[in-house]
Amino acid sequence: MRSAGLDTMTERSFVQARPPAPQHWWAHVRAGRIKEEGPRMKRNLNCPCGETIVGTDEDDLVTKTKAHLAANHPGHDYSREEILFIAY
């Protein structure tokens, strides 16, 4: 009974019937919740000395990392971009 042509047609119309993203997802983006809780936000950094630095957000992580560098690694002053590059 199975026809490859029919299966492809059924699958295609099913994909077309689905919207790219549900409406409520965009509402969350507008509310800024995705930005705050999304997986892209880096809040942790493992310093080569073994210290783990955890921030509440990227700005906080950069501030804490710079404070840690100033206190424990004089001369190692990294930029925000460099800190976020090794953060996760």
Ligand SMILES: [Zn+2]
């Ligand atoms: Zn360190």
